[in-house]
Amino acid sequence: MNKPIDPNKIVVFTGAGVSAESGLKTFRDSNGLWNNYSIEQVATPQAWRANPELVLDFYNMRRNELNHVEPNPAHIAIAQLEKQYDVVVITQNVDNLHERAGSTKVIHVHGELTKARSIGDNAVYDIGTKPIALGDLCPNGHQLRPHIVWFGEEVLFIDECREHLQTANKVLGIGSSLTVFPAAGLLKQARFNAEKIIVSMEVDKIPFGYKFLRGKAASLVPVICENWIKKQHQ
Numbered sequence: 001m002n003k004p005i006d007p008n009k010i011v012v013f014t015g016a017g018v019s020a021e022s023g024l025k026t027f028r029d030s031n032g033l034w035n036n037y038s039i040e041q042v043a044t045p046q047a048w049r050a051n052p053e054l055v056l057d058f059y060n061m062r063r064n065e066l067n068h069v070e071p072n073p074a075h076i077a078i079a080q081l082e083k084q085y086d087v088v089v090i091t092q093n094v095d096n097l098h099e100r101a102g103s104t105k106v107i108h109v110h111g112e113l114t115k116a117r118s119i120g121d122n123a124v125y126d127i128g129t130k131p132i133a134l135g136d137l138c139p140n141g142h143q144l145r146p147h148i149v150w151f152g153e154e155v156l157f158i159d160e161c162r163e164h165l166q167t168a169n170k171v172l173g174i175g176s177s178l179t180v181f182p183a184a185g186l187l188k189q190a191r192f193n194a195e196k197i198i199v200s201m202e203v204d205k206i207p208f209g210y211k212f213l214r215g216k217a218a219s220l221v222p223v224i225c226e227n228w229i230k231k232q233h234q
């Protein structure tokens with residue numbers, strides 16, 4: 001049986017576009033990461049087996065970038081929603097900008113740069129922005145790898161995310177091309193009568209029932225969030 005909608009609940013679903021104006025590259029825009037690196041060489045279990053140093057270098061660079069970027073007005077506006085609403089941020093991003101903006105419930109379905117995972121027992125460790133080297137071992141003696149969901153690996157927390165979407169009264173999708181499944185399919189779980197908006201520059205296919213606002217996250221998202229906060233005051 002369907003759980004009831006929680007009138008106070010907002011799900012914000014984000015992709016690389018929400019962090020673009022902080023200075024982090026998206027994946028598929030012109031000059032995006034996948035134009036400069038091949039997924040097969042750096043983002044698959046096969047890549048890790050073939051050339052772990054190259055894979056570590058790629059994610060060490062990504063992790064180091066976190067030292068040089070800040071949350072932008074979109075991340076900050078999303079965090080401010082918590083003043084009035086129960087907010088769950090579901091992100092495909094592996095950066096930590098939602099947390100740094102103040103969001104308290106962030107679900108990373110594709111993993112997190114600031115964590116490492118043991119290849120022996122899958123235990124996860126906080127590493128901040130430190131690089132991982134070949135030979136860096138977990139306390140049980142196994143090599144550490146980036147805590148990133150590579151292509152061909154299972155996405156994290158997907159059932160929990162589905163449930164959040166099914167019980168949200170408002171859903172805001174931001175900055176995703178909606179091309180990588182199953183994460184991209186999550187927006188379809190939202191209820192018919194929930195208020196549903198997508199903000200992005202370019203999206204292949206807008207899921208049914210969503211209002212599409214074409215534009216930059218840092219300009220549009222604060223306006224949407226302020227309106228929602230005002231509405232709750234009335």
Ligand code: OAD
Nearest residue numbers: 015016017020026027028092175176177200201202216217
């Ligand atoms: P993409 O690079 O596929 O899409 C980025 C989206 O953001 C596009 O729709 C752009 O039009 C939009 N965009 C760019 N700049 C924007 C801005 N300033 N404001 C708003 N929108 C903007 O990134 P994702 O959809 O997040 O997975 O990619 C999904 C997954 O593919 C990633 O999590 C990653 C990647 O391969 C893994 O690595 C497992």
